[in-house]
Amino acid sequence: VDLTRFGYANILQRASQLKDAYDYVIVGAGTAGLTLADRLTADGTHTVLVIEYCYPISDETLAASDGRWFVDPGISYNITSPPQPFMNSRSQAVIIGCCVGGSSAINGMVFLRGTKSEYDGWAELGGPNSTWNWEGVLPYFKKATHFNPPTEEMTQNFNVTWNPEVWASNGESRLEASFPDYGIPANDAFYKAAANMPNMPIPIDGASGKSGLFWHPTSMDNKKYWRSYSRTAHYDGIVRDNYDVITMHKVKQVLFDGTTATGVKFSVRGLNQTLTVKTRKEVIISAGTIHTPQILQNSGIGPKALLEEADIPVVVDLPGVGQNFQDHYWLTTGYNWTVGTGPPGFNKTQTGNLSTIAGPNLGALIGLPTYSNNSESIASRYESQDPAAYLPESTHPTVIAGYAAFQKLHAKLLRDVNSNWLWLPLIGSPGGIVMSKHILSSGTIKINTTHPDSEPIVDYRALSNPIDLDIMVENILYMRKFMQSSEFAAWKPVETAPGIEVVGEELREWIRSVMWSSNFHPIGTASKRPVELGGVVDEELRVHGTSGLRVVDASVMPSLPGATTQQSVYMIAEKAVDFIKAAQ
Numbered sequence: 001v002d003l004t005r006f007g008y009a010n011i012l013q014r015a016s017q018l019k020d021a022y023d024y025v026i027v028g029a030g031t032a033g034l035t036l037a038d039r040l041t042a043d044g045t046h047t048v049l050v051i052e053y054c055y056p057i058s059d060e061t062l063a064a065s066d067g068r069w070f071v072d073p074g075i076s077y078n079i080t081s082p083p084q085p086f087m088n089s090r091s092q093a094v095i096i097g098c099c100v101g102g103s104s105a106i107n108g109m110v111f112l113r114g115t116k117s118e119y120d121g122w123a124e125l126g127g128p129n130s131t132w133n134w135e136g137v138l139p140y141f142k143k144a145t146h147f148n149p150p151t152e153e154m155t156q157n158f159n160v161t162w163n164p165e166v167w168a169s170n171g172e173s174r175l176e177a178s179f180p181d182y183g184i185p186a187n188d189a190f191y192k193a194a195a196n197m198p199n200m201p202i203p204i205d206g207a208s209g210k211s212g213l214f215w216h217p218t219s220m221d222n223k224k225y226w227r228s229y230s231r232t233a234h235y236d237g238i239v240r241d242n243y244d245v246i247t248m249h250k251v252k253q254v255l256f257d258g259t260t261a262t263g264v265k266f267s268v269r270g271l272n273q274t275l276t277v278k279t280r281k282e283v284i285i286s287a288g289t290i291h292t293p294q295i296l297q298n299s300g301i302g303p304k305a306l307l308e309e310a311d312i313p314v315v316v317d318l319p320g321v322g323q324n325f326q327d328h329y330w331l332t333t334g335y336n337w338t339v340g341t342g343p344p345g346f347n348k349t350q351t352g353n354l355s356t357i358a359g360p361n362l363g364a365l366i367g368l369p370t371y372s373n374n375s376e377s378i379a380s381r382y383e384s385q386d387p388a389a390y391l392p393e394s395t396h397p398t399v400i401a402g403y404a405a406f407q408k409l410h411a412k413l414l415r416d417v418n419s420n421w422l423w424l425p426l427i428g429s430p431g432g433i434v435m436s437k438h439i440l441s442s443g444t445i446k447i448n449t450t451h452p453d454s455e456p457i458v459d460y461r462a463l464s465n466p467i468d469l470d471i472m473v474e475n476i477l478y479m480r481k482f483m484q485s486s487e488f489a490a491w492k493p494v495e496t497a498p499g500i501e502v503v504g505e506e507l508r509e510w511i512r513s514v515m516w517s518s519n520f521h522p523i524g525t526a527s528k529r530p531v532e533l534g535g536v537v538d539e540e541l542r543v544h545g546t547s548g549l550r551v552v553d554a555s556v557m558p559s560l561p562g563a564t565t566q567q568s569v570y571m572i573a574e575k576a577v578d579f580i581k582a583a584q
């Protein structure tokens with residue numbers, strides 16, 4: 001393993017090494033945090049400090065993992081949700097990255113965007129002047145990534161197509177998005193089977209905001225076949241006097257003069273002494289969907305009743321902080337071939353190396369009307385719900401109003417063929433994962449009011465809206481239809497989990513007993529919406545009711561993109577940079 005890949009830029013470990021004040025103090029050296037820090041220090045005019053709770057990945061971990069699969073168990077947090085009543089009281093492990101690079105350091109590297117309808121939905125929830133529609137986010141998706149097209153062999157043998165207009169291949173970013181140079185030959189049959197499903201759209205490139213069956217890149221450096229993530233793209237090899245990162249320190253709260261952020265209070269990880277650092281311009285919280293609401297609540301920004309219960313003086317009563325929590329639901333269906341070993345593979349010699357495959361690069365991401373005859377009945381049942389019916393009892397009226405707007409949007413998306421409700425990743429083996437890409441149940445993240453400094457209470461409230469269960473049923477029924485494709489007939493696939501005879505209430509019970517409420521894509525707890533819709537940040541990601549304070553990470557997404565989330569986080573950070581610079 002080539003260890004010179006990491007540049008060992010200046011990581012500080014003692015508060016005494018810090019300057020008294022920085023122009024920007026960023027909380028969290030994760031996906032968004034490092035992207036911001038790099039961009040804000042590039043022209044040398046402003047100073048940035050990033051404070052990170054965790055540590056940089058070590059040489060040993062790197063060497064043991066071939067530069068891609070970081071296996072050190074210490075690099076994720078250890079949080080578990082409360083038992084989920086609609087998942088047969090099972091708890092969910094809350095897996096998020098704990099290292100320099102945050103979740104981008106441990107993710108599956110799948111590199112997807114949502115559709116045009118979905119980002120247009122973000123704008124709709126934001127109000128008439130919102131710039132977060134597809135046209136307003138596309139330039140930042142492009143800016144965030146350096147795209148490497150597939151090899152000629154891949155394009156010829158596997159129908160890999162792409163649209164150069166929605167990617168940038170110039171030098172603006174070191175975040176690499178690439179295809180492997182080797183395909184899984186058996187995927188040829190899976191591609192054909194999916195392409196032959198009724199109504200299946202096949203866009204040239206899903207990254208142009210389209211649903212359907214398509215190939216997509218992974219966040220991988222295709223020269224070294226190493227993970228490309230916020231650390232390699234926005235930290236390694238950068239040595240600038242104005243860019244400091246301090247690791248192993250925990251931010252406890254934002255400091256205010258009235259409602260203006262003036263700095264942060266932090267401490268050495270595991271110790272209780274108080275350290276402070278001042279900001280001249282802004283504090284930017286990029287601690288991720290789980291910890292951003294915790295830091296806001298501990299700083300006196302959140303639902304008044306919760307803060308009072310924890311004896312925290314209220315700076316701004318902001319009921320939406322920690323509400324609107326969403327993640328993707330998924331489960332695995334089991335299938336066996338009963339004749340032979342399955343599709344024999346592509347009829348040409350492959351020259352690539354199997355180890356160059358970083359993750360699934362092929363899948364169907366499709367709208368409910370594409371895969372179910374029940375989309376209209378599901379949409380009309382959903383839109384006729386009382387918006388408060390499935391929210392927690394004492395939900396604030398503004399948060400209910402926000403859910404009503406979300407409900408209206410999602411009733412529309414349920415009827416839209418260009419909104420991804422199902423993801424079927426295709427990896428050359430039968431059955432496998434089905435994932436719901438939009439979730440209608442609304443979870444919460446709250447500080448533990450007796451121990452506000454310990455991990456927050458992460459409650460998915462999974463399946464609390466019964467429509468989510470109806471949709472998962474449709475997902476499984478579609479997998480069954482897919483596996484009946486004539487492409488697979490010769491190998492006689494048989495469903496082993498749950499088993500083809502499991503239908504109706506028995507199937508719903510199976511879902512409750514096996515489903516996971518997190519695919520590690522948490523979003524929404526500091527949602528970008530107007531304050532009267534339970535929003536936490538405004539259109540430029542400034543925390544409502546404050547000045548000098550922004551949130552920039554996955555928590556600002558008002559609703560899930562029908563995609564994995566990392567690419568949207570990079571886009572959000574790139575777009576935020578322009579807002580921050582405009583305010584300078």
Ligand SMILES: Cc1cc2nc3c(=O)[nH]c(=O)nc-3n(C[C@H](O)[C@H](O)[C@H](O)COP(=O)(O)OP(=O)(O)OC[C@H]3O[C@@H](n4cnc5c(N)ncnc54)[C@H](O)[C@@H]3O)c2cc1C
Pocket residue numbers: 027028029030031032033051052053054095096097098099100101102103104106107108109110111112249250251252286287288289291292295519520521522552553554555564565566567569
């Ligand atoms: C296991 C896993 C697999 C995934 N797979 C994929 C995938 O294949 N494709 C995809 O697109 N997405 C995937 N994701 C999701 C994607 O990686 C995340 O959506 C994205 O990285 C989140 O970025 P963020 O900036 O919001 O938070 P993070 O990147 O998690 O950054 C938050 C940072 O803040 C730090 N922090 C938190 N609290 C404090 C505090 N009090 N003081 C100081 N620092 C603090 C954390 O340690 C962390 O470094 C996956 C995620 C995980 C965990």
